[in-house]
Amino acid sequence: MAGKKHHVLRNPSGGWSVKKEGSARASGKFATQKEAIEAAKAISQKQGTRVVVHDRNGRITKR
Numbered sequence: 001m002a003g004k005k006h007h008v009l010r011n012p013s014g015g016w017s018v019k020k021e022g023s024a025r026a027s028g029k030f031a032t033q034k035e036a037i038e039a040a041k042a043i044s045q046k047q048g049t050r051v052v053v054h055d056r057n058g059r060i061t062k063r
Contacts, residue, residue: 004047005050006027006043007019007040007051009054011026015031027043033053
């Protein structure tokens with residue numbers, strides 16, 4: 001792994017986003033955190049990155 005991560009974050013306009021570290025845009029937007037985590041795992045497996053999950057307050061809950 002190159003040290004990059006995909007973050008599962010609360011989207012300010014509602015729902016949850018998957019965003020690659022250092023990227024300006026989200027890789028995807030989802031209605032639930034569970035859907036976002038599943039998508040982040042699939043994306044990170046393809047790209048060789050790690051998944052970091054944040055709670056609704058922005059704190060890291062899982063790495």
